[in-house]
Amino acid sequence: MKTLALSLLIAIAAVFAVAFALQRQFPWLEYVRSAAEGGMVGALADWFAVTALFRHPMGLKIPHTAIIPRRKDQIGSALSGFVEDNFLSADVVRAKLDSVDIARKAGSWLSTPAGADRVAKEGAAVIRGAFTVLNDDDVQAVIEALVRKHLLAPPWGPPVGRLAERIFDAGHHHRLVDLLVDRAADWVAANYGTVTHVVTDRSPSWVPNFANELVGDKVYIELSKFVAAVQSDPNHQVRESIDKYLKDLARDLQYDPAMIARAESLKGQILGDPEVRDLARRTWTTIKHALLDAVNDPQSELYHRFTTGVRDFGTRLVSDDELAGKVNAWIGEAAGYAVATYRSDIAGVIEDTIARWDAEETSQKIELQVGRDLQYIRLNGTIVGALAGLVIYAIAHAIFGG
Known part of the structure; x- marks a missing residue:
């Protein structure tokens, strides 16, 4: 702007x-x-x-x-005071909570199978966490050391080149080439306007429009014939050139020092220190979640009893007016006390944050x-x-x- x-x-x-x-x-x-x-x-x-x-x-x-x-600090102070006076008021919070009727809303949700199952899962996660004694940082450090020893220390070029050479010699890459050629043919067939527009844009300004259209149409026809020829002829020169390039690349990865050095440079770019640490973190997180999820069996008796208890409590909150009133009053008193006691501290977060900026x-x-x-x-x-x-x-x- x-x-x-x-x-x-x-x-x-x-x-x-x-x-x-x-x-x-x-x-x-x-x-x-x-x-x-x-x-x-x-x-x-x-x-x-x-x-x-x-x-x-x-x-x-x-x-x-x-x-x-x-006036940054004055703005932060004014904003903090506005929030404190107009939002962090015990009366405002209690009035809002009374109008919401949290107890019955929560009871309606807890009495459903989905709500009870959600609470059961969260409770199981808390229980599993209590038994998780391994230090994440220590485990991640071990994984990082293994990655550096077995993945980063060996050179990438020769093994990748040998694997690629076997794939190319067996012709397994031909299906991928066929797919790319087919997609190119589909793109050319669906983009007549794009091809002719490129030709028109690159022609001199003094060339008449009809000449541009003739040239663009000719270029499109020849391009379509060329792609169709590559698509229909498995021995086309373009396919042979692709085969030669890929096989040369596989050999260079094994024997050419310059190409091996480029592969090592690429390895360093892909798996630098931050990436290795992130890989270790994500690996351990995945393993940990898989193991902890296995501990929790949704078909177990404990899981069934817990979900049944949650649903019964939710049903009571909906049907028992006395219980719902007590829960609403408790929530309102707790929220009102928290706001009345800590309103200045809560609002001060705004002022302090802006002051630190x-x-x-x-x-x-x-x-x-x-x-x-x-x-x-x-x-x-x-x-x-x-x-x-x-x-x-x-x-x-x-x-x-x-």
Whole structure:
């Protein structure tokens, strides 16, 4: 949006320059010059106004500029106070909870098989976690050491080359080549306009349109014939070239020092230190989750009894008014106490967080959120300024003459 606004300013400045230079030769350009002059003034004024919110225009420390960076802490304090006064109120929280009737809503959900099963799964996860005594960092360190020893230490090029050579010699890659050729043929058949458009775009501007269309159509026909020939002929030169390239690549991976070095470089890019640690973490996480899930048997008697108890409790919350009232009152009192006791601490998180932000970073965060709309002010200022300049000049010209 900044680029768009700046481009409009540059464009109207160019219009002003041309109109100013030629207005004596063409008197009507005086109107254009006045409009462009007003547009430039409006654009520059609104640029200054928008920029002054977030930074010093052109680095000049003009008074009352860079408002947001200078008043960052005051903004955070005001926002924190607003949240504390209007949201973190015990009466507001209790009123909301009373209107929701959490006990019956929770009971309705718990009394369903899906709700009880969800609670059972979460409870099983808590139980399993209590028996998980292995330290994740230690296990991940062992996995990382194994990966470095058995995966990173050996060179990749020769073994990959040997495997690829066996695959290419057996012709197993031909199906993949067939698939790629078929997809290429389908793409050409469905993209006549794209092919002809590429030809038209790259032709000289002086070439007539009908000539471009003839050339584009000819190129499309020849391209279609070429792809069809590759598709129908298993011994086509293109297929043989692909075979030769792949087999040469497999041999180079085994015997060419430069290619082996490139494979090692690629290995380093794919499995650098962060990637290896992430691989170890993800591997252990997968193994751990698989083992812990195996501990929990949904068909066990304990699982069945637990889910039955949860469903019975949910049914009681729905049907027993006294129990539901007690639960709602307990939730309301707990929430009200938490809000009344810790409202300042909760709201202070906002103020403290904003206070820790760098002033420039804060300005950038806010500008990213609202800056796009603010740039429309610059665009509108350019347009309104141009219209105002034109109207003012027209009125002055009508009253005072040329």
